[in-house]
Amino acid sequence: MTNALLFKEWKKTKWFVIGAFIVGAALLTYIFLRLGRSFRMVGMEHLWDVVINRDQFLLRELKYFPLAAGIAIAFSQFVPEVIQKRIKLSLHLPLSNKRVVFTMMGYGLSVLSLVYLLHILAILIFMGVHFPLEFIISALYTLAPWYVAGLMAYVLLAWICLEPSWKRRIFNALIMFGVLQLCFLSDFPGAYAFILFAVILLPIYILPFGYRSVERFKIGIQD
Amino acid sequence: MKSINYLIILLGTLLLAWLLPKSYHLITDTASKNIFTYYSSVDKAFCTIEFDKKEERLIRKNIKTNKVYNEHEFDSILPLFYSTQMFADGRMPDSIDGVEMKPREINSRKFFYRMNPMNKNKPHIPLYTLFESMSKRVRIEMPGDFFRLDSEIEFINPETNEVNQEKSLRFNTVFQKRGFQFPARQVAGNPSTRKAYDEGYFIIDNANQIFHLKMVNNMPFLRSVPLPKDVEPAYLMTTEPDDRSFYAFVYDSNRKLHIITTDQYKLQEIPTPAYDIDKDQLLIMANPLYWNINVVNSEAKTVLAIRSDSKEVVDEVVIKHDKEGENYARFVLPFSVGFTKSNTKFIQPSIFLGSVWVLLLNAILAGGFVLLMKKRKQKVQIIPLAWICLTGIYGFIASTIFNR
Amino acid sequence: MQPIVECKNLTHYYGNRCIYENLNFEIPQGRILGLLGKNGTGKTTTINILNGYLKPRSGECLMFGESSAKLSPATKQKVGLLIEGHVQYSFMNISEIEKFYSAFYPKWKKEAYYELMKLLKIDPKQQISRMSCGQKSQVALGLILAQDPELLILDDFSMGLDPGYRMLFVDYLSEYAKAENKTVFVTSHIIQDMERLIDDCLIMDYGKIVTQKPIEELLNTFKRFKFKSQSSGLLNDLQEIYHPVSIKENTEAYSFMTKNEMEVLLNKNNIQHGRITEESLSLEEAFIGLTGKY
Numbered sequence: 001m002t003n004a005l006l007f008k009e010w011k012k013t014k015w016f017v018i019g020a021f022i023v024g025a026a027l028l029t030y031i032f033l034r035l036g037r038s039f040r041m042v043g044m045e046h047l048w049d050v051v052i053n054r055d056q057f058l059l060r061e062l063k064y065f066p067l068a069a070g071i072a073i074a075f076s077q078f079v080p081e082v083i084q085k086r087i088k089l090s091l092h093l094p095l096s097n098k099r100v101v102f103t104m105m106g107y108g109l110s111v112l113s114l115v116y117l118l119h120i121l122a123i124l125i126f127m128g129v130h131f132p133l134e135f136i137i138s139a140l141y142t143l144a145p146w147y148v149a150g151l152m153a154y155v156l157l158a159w160i161c162l163e164p165s166w167k168r169r170i171f172n173a174l175i176m177f178g179v180l181q182l183c184f185l186s187d188f189p190g191a192y193a194f195i196l197f198a199v200i201l202l203p204i205y206i207l208p209f210g211y212r213s214v215e216r217f218k219i220g221i222q223d
Numbered sequence: 224m225k226s227i228n229y230l231i232i233l234l235g236t237l238l239l240a241w242l243l244p245k246s247y248h249l250i251t252d253t254a255s256k257n258i259f260t261y262y263s264s265v266d267k268a269f270c271t272i273e274f275d276k277k278e279e280r281l282i283r284k285n286i287k288t289n290k291v292y293n294e295h296e297f298d299s300i301l302p303l304f305y306s307t308q309m310f311a312d313g314r315m316p317d318s319i320d321g322v323e324m325k326p327r328e329i330n331s332r333k334f335f336y337r338m339n340p341m342n343k344n345k346p347h348i349p350l351y352t353l354f355e356s357m358s359k360r361v362r363i364e365m366p367g368d369f370f371r372l373d374s375e376i377e378f379i380n381p382e383t384n385e386v387n388q389e390k391s392l393r394f395n396t397v398f399q400k401r402g403f404q405f406p407a408r409q410v411a412g413n414p415s416t417r418k419a420y421d422e423g424y425f426i427i428d429n430a431n432q433i434f435h436l437k438m439v440n441n442m443p444f445l446r447s448v449p450l451p452k453d454v455e456p457a458y459l460m461t462t463e464p465d466d467r468s469f470y471a472f473v474y475d476s477n478r479k480l481h482i483i484t485t486d487q488y489k490l491q492e493i494p495t496p497a498y499d500i501d502k503d504q505l506l507i508m509a510n511p512l513y514w515n516i517n518v519v520n521s522e523a524k525t526v527l528a529i530r531s532d533s534k535e536v537v538d539e540v541v542i543k544h545d546k547e548g549e550n551y552a553r554f555v556l557p558f559s560v561g562f563t564k565s566n567t568k569f570i571q572p573s574i575f576l577g578s579v580w581v582l583l584l585n586a587i588l589a590g591g592f593v594l595l596m597k598k599r600k601q602k603v604q605i606i607p608l609a610w611i612c613l614t615g616i617y618g619f620i621a622s623t624i625f626n627r
Numbered sequence: 628m629q630p631i632v633e634c635k636n637l638t639h640y641y642g643n644r645c646i647y648e649n650l651n652f653e654i655p656q657g658r659i660l661g662l663l664g665k666n667g668t669g670k671t672t673t674i675n676i677l678n679g680y681l682k683p684r685s686g687e688c689l690m691f692g693e694s695s696a697k698l699s700p701a702t703k704q705k706v707g708l709l710i711e712g713h714v715q716y717s718f719m720n721i722s723e724i725e726k727f728y729s730a731f732y733p734k735w736k737k738e739a740y741y742e743l744m745k746l747l748k749i750d751p752k753q754q755i756s757r758m759s760c761g762q763k764s765q766v767a768l769g770l771i772l773a774q775d776p777e778l779l780i781l782d783d784f785s786m787g788l789d790p791g792y793r794m795l796f797v798d799y800l801s802e803y804a805k806a807e808n809k810t811v812f813v814t815s816h817i818i819q820d821m822e823r824l825i826d827d828c829l830i831m832d833y834g835k836i837v838t839q840k841p842i843e844e845l846l847n848t849f850k851r852f853k854f855k856s857q858s859s860g861l862l863n864d865l866q867e868i869y870h871p872v873s874i875k876e877n878t879e880a881y882s883f884m885t886k887n888e889m890e891v892l893l894n895k896n897n898i899q900h901g902r903i904t905e906e907s908l909s910l911e912e913a914f915i916g917l918t919g920k921y
Binding site: 001003004007008011012080084085088089092094095096218219 | 706
Binding site: 043044045046047048049051052053055129130131132134135138141168171175178179181182185186188189190191192193194195198205206208209211212 | 238345
């Protein structure tokens with residue numbers, strides 16, 4: 001039954017997942033090509049100098065990619081569920097509502113994480129070849145909040161979609177806006193070093209919100 | 224599942240406690256004015272330049288006598304600060320306090336040194352550029368490698384991303400011989416090719432010893448800096464001043480500031496007003512006769528004038544910041560949460576508490592919440608109520624919205 | 628035997644607007660109950676309460692003895708649901724959606740679904756979103772037939788359907804329900820189709836239940852009376868008479884009374900009248916008689 005549910009989610013999100021992957025790959029290709037050009041034009045030593053001594057971050061263009069991917073996948077997955085109240089069908093499946101909701105969200109988070117992981121893996125390989133471990137650690141500290149933002153955007157957008165009342169949706173959107181800000185407080189490389197752990201826990205904290213809105217749907221709340 | 228609701232209310236409350244005060248500050252914040260203060264070697268008193276809002280012009284005056292000067296007169300009151308102008312006008316006296324006024328001499332002993340807590344509290348990649356200090360060239364050149372000081376010193380070639388074993392070994396041997404304790408706690412240098420000369424790095428090792436590292440003719444140079452017993456270094460700032468009279472500032476664990484002089488690395492204490500390197504700003508404006516030591520904290524700017532040679536204090540002035548009108552927000556907002564601060568580049572959560580009186584408002588809001596619940600025909604629950612008593616306006620807004 | 632569906636003392640309001648108070652009904656095994664009402668009288672509200680998508684202000688619904696607000700997966704398996712507008716996962720195609728649902732229902736009857744699909748002459752790779760409303764209704768119906776549930780809940784199945792498809796739907800459904808002894812709860816605002824389908828009816832008007840009877844009993848007892856009368860205005864005050872209409876002196880009145888009872892009533896109230904003719908009604912006419920033309 002879970003497999004069938006996952007098939008349904010895949011069916012809805014397929015092109016968006018593939019799209020997110022392709023856009024991510026294209027973005028990375030562009031960044032790597034541009035960096036390769038810098039290697040040749042100004043030399044590696046200068047590039048290292050700029051990163052170490054001038055606090056430049058080489059992967060700045062990646063900033064909003066995870067966010068966009070999270071938003072796209074959440075939309076593609078949950079908008080078809082809520083238009084025409086199709087969620088009624090999903091909630092009527094012979095599974096507990098909790099299982100239905102969390103399987104759906106688990107699917108989304110998994111494919112999103114998969115796209116992110118492949119993305120990060122490519123970054124790690126590229127950086128591992130050209131840069132020392134210190135760079136990689138700093139880059140991970142800098143990138144992590146952006147990827148966390150993507151996961152949170154997904155979870156919160158799912159919450160907003162599943163919410164039956166438009167008025168409440170607006171408040172949910174305000175919360176989403178505030179929470180996402182937490183991931184974009186600073187562009188300075190490594191600025192999140194001290195609280196990265198807390199930031200990584202945030203998506204877990206907000207995960208059950210969507211289920212709350214399903215419960216609200218179940219008691220018939222609407223505008 | 225009421226508990227999810229509480230999670231939402233908790234998050235909403237914290238976001239409000241962050242964003243509400245932030246938008247309040249966006250509306251009300253004004254720049255606190257900074258009054259330029261400099262010790263006059265002529266008047267032997269502090270002089271200031273301050274913008275007068277009423278007259279809409281800069282007022283230059285001696286704050287001891289309150290005598291106001293025009294711009295031209297002021298040059299000659301602070302001849303060392305305006306030395307270039309004074310020499311250009313031919314107005315520079317031959318000597319002040321028996322010190323001969325020669326342009327080159329003055330220029331080399333005049334320096335500005337600014338230390339912002341943000342310089343210290345920022346993430347950085349622990350790799351460093353070690354220049355050739357005795358380069359045959361006029362300009363300092365990039366050395367072609369970077370070093371790390373972890374369990375040993377390693378030089379890495381950026382072109383290949385590989386460790387230069389030979390050079391690393393050469394340096395490591397010296398580190399071992401000098402008794403350096405890895406890993407380094409702090410490595411302080413100025414990795415820039417745009418400086419007059421290079422003194423490499425001053426390093427605090429794992430045993431709180433200070434070492435001076437540089438590369439001379441491609442060979443390692445590592446000296447231990449002898450420290451007085453009571454000095455435990457907390458932070459180093461390598462300076463490389465023009466007159467080469469000292470190498471670096473040492474801020475110790477007793478919040479005292481020292482310089483490492485070029486006279487056999489002897490430490491000399493620099494008197495400062497109470498100075499916390501993690502919070503206050505330090506600005507040193509030095510000339511051949513006096514150093515002006517400015518420390519700006521949240522309440523005031525304190526300036527010491529000390530003699531350049533003996534470092535003995537000759538004068539002190541405290542300029543309190545203007546009190547920015549009463550902060551009424553303290554009585555409305557029970558607390559505020561922040562993530563960025565002006566003294567650090569790191570994101571760190573912090574909380575600021577408001578006035579105790581805000582509890583009164585909290586109680587009123589809690590009462591309002593009870594009425595609201597009655598009007599909505601909802602049961603009054605104790606948890607949201609307690610939460611509003613604690614978090615006031617934030618909890619009230621969040622509970623009103625999300626506790627239906 | 629325990630009824631399949633049991634609704635007790637349902638009361639619901641939207642804000643201050645009363646949908647109904649103290650609605651009670653039950654559907655025994657093998658019966659087909661039609662919930663009839665004009666648009667906005669609370670048909671979907673009732674269906675939503677029944678499916679656990681709405682919490683009534685008071686009262687409760689039981690399905691197979693379980694509260695409809697929290698049905699166990701095992702009970703949900705026994706309930707086939709047709710959502711208003713024949714909404715389905717329209718991002719799937721005919722064969723995908725069949726495979727999808729088959730995973731959830733152990734008694735899945737693939738043939739029942741494909742038999743119906745064959746009639747549609749649609750390519751199995753065709754996405755549901757690109758089908759006509761009638762075709763979609765057949766897909767939704769096919770899925771319910773394949774699910775082979777014990778209880779079918781159909782919300783306004785006639786909406787948006789051409790007469791042909793409506794008839795097809797009704798024929799298929801009634802034959803299936805009768806043959807398999809299924810219990811059905813169905814709502815519609817098009818009454819014509821229902822006569823051939825339902826056993827019992829529950830007729831709603833704004834804010835109240837008008838009547839609740841087996842269809843046979845309703846049609847046997849609820850009649851239209853025609854007579855000529857000059858003082859037909861007085862009819863409006865009589866409880867026993869539903870929605871009297873007079874055009875000039877030709878008067879029409881609906882009632883559960885017999886012709887004799889009617890005559891007695893009119894005489895008692897001094898309503899002059901000519902000869903009374905009694906007419907039997909179709910379900911649709913009875914519905915209009917009970918709820919009025921407006």
